Amino acid sequence: RKEVEQDPGPFNVPEGATVAFNCTYSNSASQSFFWYRQDCRKEPKLLMSVYSSGNEDGRFTAQLNRASQYISLLIRDSKLSDSATYLCVVIMNTGFQKLVFGTGTRLLVSP
Amino acid sequence: DTAVSQTPKYLVTQMGNDKSIKCEQNLGHDTMYWYKQDSKKFLKIMFSYNNKELIINETVPNRFSPKSPDKAHLNLHINSLELGDSAVYFCASSPYDRNTGELFFGEGSRLTVL
Numbered sequence: 001r002k003e004v005e006q007d008p009g010p011f012n013v014p015e016g017a018t019v020a021f022n023c024t025y026s027n028s029a030s031q032s033f034f035w036y037r038q039d040c041r042k043e044p045k046l047l048m049s050v051y052s053s054g055n056e057d058g059r060f061t062a063q064l065n066r067a068s069q070y071i072s073l074l075i076r077d078s079k080l081s082d083s084a085t086y087l088c089v090v091i092m093n094t095g096f097q098k099l100v101f102g103t104g105t106r107l108l109v110s111p
Numbered sequence: 112d113t114a115v116s117q118t119p120k121y122l123v124t125q126m127g128n129d130k131s132i133k134c135e136q137n138l139g140h141d142t143m144y145w146y147k148q149d150s151k152k153f154l155k156i157m158f159s160y161n162n163k164e165l166i167i168n169e170t171v172p173n174r175f176s177p178k179s180p181d182k183a184h185l186n187l188h189i190n191s192l193e194l195g196d197s198a199v200y201f202c203a204s205s206p207y208d209r210n211t212g213e214l215f216f217g218e219g220s221r222l223t224v225l
Contacts, residue, residue, distance in 0.1 A: 032212050033212075034212040034213075038152075042218070042219075043201060043216035043217060043218055043219055044154065044201075044214075044216055045216070046212065046213045046214070049211075049212060085152065087154065089212065091212055098156060098159065098167055099156070099212065099214060100156070101146075101153075101154040101155070103151065103152060103153050104152055104154075
């Protein structure tokens, strides 16, 4: 079983739609959680951290459910520019900042 | 001014050859990483160095040898290249003393082994 699992998609949605991605992680000792965004043929970049209480950044909302070991990302009012791959990232409790990436969920927003 | 820069960006070579990828960061970070992203887009950590000291060494064939001459540089040397080594290799850096989860990635080096 992979340490961090995501539905690869693609998720095809029209502009303006709301879309949600989930991610599950296997190690219950995982400490911290993040969403990264990767555009086609580009490097990954941090999108947002995921806090236990949930957090929002504009149209993006991230939530963490430690009991069920999953993380979610909700995007409201999708824009064409949101088309990208969204990577779920978990920091394992190794004493060092070892980030483990999920395989990513591809989002395609169409006009 | 590029924060994390890798060279070369593209590398096409024959099986059995030896090649190196260089990485430099000007962010003053203590920790640097090499990640491999395969054709299925899975991004997997290979190595991590903190102040020139190896701290993470995943299950990577010993044909791969990282070298960190100073904390701003982390190079990756690959011996006896195989077809399965074809991938995009990303270098990244982060400040060690803050567990922010933010890695700063280079643009990647796309290696194709023929």
